[in-house]
Amino acid sequence: MSRFSVANPGDTSADIVGQAELIVQRMKISDKIDFNNDWKVITIFIGGNDLCRVCTNLEYEPENYISKVKDAIDYIHANVPRVFINLLEPVNVTMLYNFKFTGLMCGIAHIVACNCAANPWTKAAAQRMVERVEGYVHEVNALVDSGRYEKDDFTVVVQPFFRYTVPPHTNNKVDMSYFAPDCFHFSLKGQTDAALALWNNMVEPVGKKRLNWYEGEKLECPTKSRPYLYTKKNSVASFYENDDFSAKNLAENRLLAKSAGSNDQKKAVTSSGGGVLLMVALASVAVLALVILGSVLYKRHQNKVNCSSRQRLLLNPDRSGDVRYNGNFQH
Numbered sequence: 001m002s003r004f005s006v007a008n009p010g011d012t013s014a015d016i017v018g019q020a021e022l023i024v025q026r027m028k029i030s031d032k033i034d035f036n037n038d039w040k041v042i043t044i045f046i047g048g049n050d051l052c053r054v055c056t057n058l059e060y061e062p063e064n065y066i067s068k069v070k071d072a073i074d075y076i077h078a079n080v081p082r083v084f085i086n087l088l089e090p091v092n093v094t095m096l097y098n099f100k101f102t103g104l105m106c107g108i109a110h111i112v113a114c115n116c117a118a119n120p121w122t123k124a125a126a127q128r129m130v131e132r133v134e135g136y137v138h139e140v141n142a143l144v145d146s147g148r149y150e151k152d153d154f155t156v157v158v159q160p161f162f163r164y165t166v167p168p169h170t171n172n173k174v175d176m177s178y179f180a181p182d183c184f185h186f187s188l189k190g191q192t193d194a195a196l197a198l199w200n201n202m203v204e205p206v207g208k209k210r211l212n213w214y215e216g217e218k219l220e221c222p223t224k225s226r227p228y229l230y231t232k233k234n235s236v237a238s239f240y241e242n243d244d245f246s247a248k249n250l251a252e253n254r255l256l257a258k259s260a261g262s263n264d265q266k267k268a269v270t271s272s273g274g275g276v277l278l279m280v281a282l283a284s285v286a287v288l289a290l291v292i293l294g295s296v297l298y299k300r301h302q303n304k305v306n307c308s309s310r311q312r313l314l315l316n317p318d319r320s321g322d323v324r325y326n327g328n329f330q331h
Contacts, residue, residue: 006026013050024079037082039083042076044087046090047091048091066136073085083155092162093133094130096110098167155233162213164211165197175215200220205230206230
């Protein structure tokens with residue numbers, strides 16, 4: 001129900017405790033749920049905007065990020081009974097490098113929204129961003145693996161489908177139908193596929209969850225023998241089951257991890273100077289735009305001056321053809 005969505009574009013982990021307080025307040029006053037007896041599923045997906053600022057503000061380092069996430073979950077834990085929390089790993093913002101050649105508007109949008117990831121200035125800066133993304137993922141998993149939230153009526157499960165996800169491509173280019181005009185947020189199509197991937201993670205055992213989502217992914221359903229959402233506790237037996245589906249997930253995850261390591265190294269190398277080139281290009285476009293605008297404004301000014309001169313000549317000429325000032329004339 002949309003009334004329980006408290007997410008806002010641009011929010012960071014600094015806002016998450018306030019979001020937790022708001023959603024608890026809304027649930028308590030709602031006549032649509034039995035607050036004390038109904039099970040509630042709460043999905044927490046935050047961190048992308050933190051990563052987009054981390055290169056210029058140490059407040060968004062991984063340890064500070066997870067501290068705020070922990071505070072929010074602790075608040076929910078203390079105030080809401082019977083809760084299943086999906087804690088999504090933050091989106092890997094380094095994938096914005098894939099948008100480098102998708103057009104000027106995407107370039108400008110990424111400078112405004114996530115310059116840290118889209119345009120690292122040096123090889124070292126690119127590598128540092130990769131490390132921070134990995135740091136966020138590590139902190140999220142370490143918090144949940146600590147067992148802090150494993151209760152009979154409360155649990156937190158990490159859903160990792162974003163870890164190795166890359167933007168879908170068509171004809172070797174990013175398929176922009178998955179993204180909003182800002183080339184940063186998902187479009188309706190992208191939101192739909194991400195929601196499907198989240199659901200599939202929810203019905204996969206902890207330790208056997210897929211680590212990416214892709215175009216055409218099919219909807220998975222709970223089985224008759226295990227008709228429930230997976231938690232760390234009820235995944236223990238499943239982890240040792242040799243089912244084909246989970247084996248396929250684990251094999252794919254190993255390949256993804258190997259590929260991701262290679263791609264991160266490529267990004268770190270090829271990103272060096274990429275930000276400089278893009279900024280130079282944008283600066284050139286901006287200068288050209290200013291020159292054109294200045295030319296248009298100057299021409300309009302000249303036309304206005306000529307128009308005024310012609311009208312004054314018609315209204316008040318003397319014998320020599322000069323214009324005499326007429327205090328009643330207005331243009």
